Amino acid sequence: MRFTKDHEWVVLEGDVATIGITAHAAEQLGDVVFVETPEVGKTVKAGDAFAVVESVKAASDVYAPISGEVVEGNTILGDAPETVNADPENGGWFAKVKVSDPSQYDALMDRPAYEAFLETQ
Amino acid sequence: MPDTHEDHPPLKTTPLTEAHVALGARMVPFAGYSMPVQYPDGVMKEHLWTREHAGLFDVSHMGQARLTGVSPLSAFEEVVPGDYIGLKPGKQKYSVLLNRTGGIIDDLMAGRPTSPDGTCDDGLFVVVNGACKDNDFKVIDDELAGQVTIHRLEDRALMAIQGPEAAEVVQAHVPATADMVFMDIRSMPGFGTDIIVSRSGYTGEDGYEISVPAGEAVRVWNLLLEDERVKPIGLGARDSLRLEAGLPLYGHDLDETVSPVEAGLTFAINKNRREQRDFPGAARIVKELADGTARAKVCLKVLEGAPAREGAEVADANGVVVGVVTSGGYSPILKGGIALAFVPPELKAVGTQLKVIVRGKAQPAEVVASPFVPHRYVRKV
Numbered sequence: 001m002r003f004t005k006d007h008e009w010v011v012l013e014g015d016v017a018t019i020g021i022t023a024h025a026a027e028q029l030g031d032v033v034f035v036e037t038p039e040v041g042k043t044v045k046a047g048d049a050f051a052v053v054e055s056v057k058a059a060s061d062v063y064a065p066i067s068g069e070v071v072e073g074n075t076i077l078g079d080a081p082e083t084v085n086a087d088p089e090n091g092g093w094f095a096k097v098k099v100s101d102p103s104q105y106d107a108l109m110d111r112p113a114y115e116a117f118l119e120t121q
Numbered sequence: 122m123p124d125t126h127e128d129h130p131p132l133k134t135t136p137l138t139e140a141h142v143a144l145g146a147r148m149v150p151f152a153g154y155s156m157p158v159q160y161p162d163g164v165m166k167e168h169l170w171t172r173e174h175a176g177l178f179d180v181s182h183m184g185q186a187r188l189t190g191v192s193p194l195s196a197f198e199e200v201v202p203g204d205y206i207g208l209k210p211g212k213q214k215y216s217v218l219l220n221r222t223g224g225i226i227d228d229l230m231a232g233r234p235t236s237p238d239g240t241c242d243d244g245l246f247v248v249v250n251g252a253c254k255d256n257d258f259k260v261i262d263d264e265l266a267g268q269v270t271i272h273r274l275e276d277r278a279l280m281a282i283q284g285p286e287a288a289e290v291v292q293a294h295v296p297a298t299a300d301m302v303f304m305d306i307r308s309m310p311g312f313g314t315d316i317i318v319s320r321s322g323y324t325g326e327d328g329y330e331i332s333v334p335a336g337e338a339v340r341v342w343n344l345l346l347e348d349e350r351v352k353p354i355g356l357g358a359r360d361s362l363r364l365e366a367g368l369p370l371y372g373h374d375l376d377e378t379v380s381p382v383e384a385g386l387t388f389a390i391n392k393n394r395r396e397q398r399d400f401p402g403a404a405r406i407v408k409e410l411a412d413g414t415a416r417a418k419v420c421l422k423v424l425e426g427a428p429a430r431e432g433a434e435v436a437d438a439n440g441v442v443v444g445v446v447t448s449g450g451y452s453p454i455l456k457g458g459i460a461l462a463f464v465p466p467e468l469k470a471v472g473t474q475l476k477v478i479v480r481g482k483a484q485p486a487e488v489v490a491s492p493f494v495p496h497r498y499v500r501k502v
Contacts, residue, residue: 030357031165033451034427034458036480052480054428056164056451057357 001089002105003114004065009089012105017066017097021053024118026088030055032081037073037095044070044097046104051094053084066104068097135181136278136338144353152251154182157355164357168453171324171362172494175284176354177345184254185277185332188231188245188261190269197231197245200264202381202400204391208233210241213306213319216389217381218249218257223402223409224377225384226260227253228369234308234317237297246306246317248279248330250371277317278338283328283362285497286350291318291329294344298329303498312341323359325366325496364459365452367420367492373431373448374418374461382409383463385418385491416444417469420491421477423449423458426484429477435462436476440483443468443475454494460486 002010007025011018026032034054044050049061050070073095076083084092099105109117132155141148146157157179159167170176190196194205203216213232217225229249235241249257258271282291292299295311298318306319317332333341345351360370369375375384380402382390387410394400398407423429428451435444449460460477468475471490476483 030159030163033165036427052427054451056168056361056453057158059427059430 002065002108002110003117004063004108005117006063006065008062008065010065010105010108012099012102015099015102016071017068017099017105018093019065019095019097020093021062021084021088022114023088026085026092029053029060029084030057032084035074035077035081035084035094037075037077038070040070040072042070044068054081062094064097065108066097066099067101068099070095071098072096133182135179136335137179137181137280137342140339140342141179141353146353146355149356151356152182154251156182157353159355159357160353162352164355164361165453167352167354167358168361170352171284171326171354171358172454173285175282175287175290175328175348175351176324176358176362177342177351178281178283178354178359179278179342180251180281180330181278181338182251183279184247184249184251184257185274185279186247186249186258187272187274188247188269189242189272190265192243193245193269194243196265196268198394198400199268200261200401201229201231202390202394202403202406203231204393205231205245207391207393210239211235211305211307213246213304213321217375217386218260219381219401220377221401223380223405225371225375225379225381226377227257228371228375228386229257230319230321232304232306232319234306234319236307237309252372274332276335277332278335279330279332280338280342280345281322281324281328281330282345282351283322283324283326283354285327287326287328288499290345290348290350291331293348300502301329302502303327303500312337312344314341320499323366323368324362325368325492325494326362327497327499361450361453364448364450364461365454365492365494366496367461369418369461370448380406380409380414382406383414383416383418413466415465416463417466418447419462419464419469419488420493421446421449421460421462421475421486422455422489422493423460423477424485424487426458426482427479428458429460429479429484429486433460434478435464435486436478436483437468438474438476440476442478446477449477452493458486459493464488
């Protein structure tokens with residue numbers, strides 16, 4: 001699993017990346033009440049806002065950590081957005097993206113690097 | 122690089138700031154103060170706790186003042202449209218400070234606290250919004266120069282305790298508050314100090330607002346929190362609670378362009394004052410009362426999709442943009458999006474089907490009656 005400074009995580013299996021927000025991000029947001037996942041077929045560029053997560057208080061963008069084409073959104077989040085809080089780094093995934101440049105994955109932080117980054121925040 | 126920009130003066134603190142930090146609050150800048158937006162429980166749990174039990178809020182950033190003078194009640198009527206000459210001792214009244222074109226400078230509460238012996242002078246105890254207070258008191262001072270003296274009570278903290286169990290909690294400490302009803306206000310000994318206490322709040326729930334000397338604030342706050350029915354509640358839940366109660370928030374639903382008629386606050390323009398037409402902007406306001414307004418404030422329930430927040434466009438059934446959301450969010454009680462919005466008056470009827478545009482998507486919404494969640498004010502004891 002790799003991480004961004006915007007608190008997204010990515011797991012790459014073959015050329016498909018599963019993307020979500022980190023446990024830290026979920027904790028900071030508080031109770032998630034609505035999630036908008038990207039449409040299947042949409043092309044995203046690393047750094048683009050590609051999903052939205054909302055708490056009682058505010059809506060926050062989720063940025064694509066990696067470029068590619070969206071192949072699946074997590075439909076469970078439509079009825080059960082609270083899954084993001086309950087299981088942020090697994091069942092609460094947002095979308096799967098068929099990546100165009102796998103080297104982007106290697107450029108992201110690993111967990112020790114992300115945890116060190118959190119210490120600086 | 123350290124932020125030394127002159128536009129960012131250091132945040133002010135309330136007498137309770139350290140208590141919030143000790144409770145693990147997340148502190149944010151608000152109205153120039155460092156204020157708790159939430160405690161470790163988070164906005165959702167804090168909101169629901171207040172609706173089910175009792176929530177304790179620090180609102181010390183709000184402006185408290187006493188207005189005195191030869192006849193402060195009649196003088197005060199020169200800046201607000203409410204009947205304050207007719208305000209009975211021991212009562213407070215919600216009103217709006219108006220500019221000369223009938224726009225709202227701020228909304229406020231002003232009352233006549235009675236002493237334990239039932240007496241009351243003709244001074245007014247006024248509470249205004251924190252972000253507006255310096256300008257409000259300047260406007261009042263300018264407009265009423267020579268008629269009233271403003272004594273700002275900056276040495277007092279203000280807290281609100283709200284929810285169905287709030288009254289029992291307060292009454293256990295101060296039995297003399299038990300016979301107060303909604304909008305009663307008294308000055309009395311309580312919590313081992315002197316308090317100005319009103320049965321009111323801004324959540325739609327029963328409860329009290331309690332002004333205490335700054336030096337006593339932490340002790341009273343902690344005393345209230347000792348009761349297991351009471352939890353501290355941050356500004357995040359204060360906002361979602363007032364939204365469910367259909368209550369406007371200054372700077373969002375109200376501003377200097379919005380008249381009280383447009384804002385749906387006609388109850389604050391008393392009948393005798395409408396006839397006298399002697400308040401700022403009376404010409405506009407009386408005309409709006411007779412002929413209607415170009416825009417009307419409505420309560421919208423989002424039927425499907427994301428919550429519509431401040432700034433979201435409102436469209437009619439044909440998709441034509443006709444209005445705007447002035448504040449909106451997620452209702453933990455209704456489990457969906459709710460919003461206050463301006464729409465043309467012909468679309469304000471309850472049941473009207475509209476759209477809210479969120480991130481480019483038109484989502485169905487319906488005009489519903491205010492409030493979204495019923496008020497539970499205690500009007501009889």
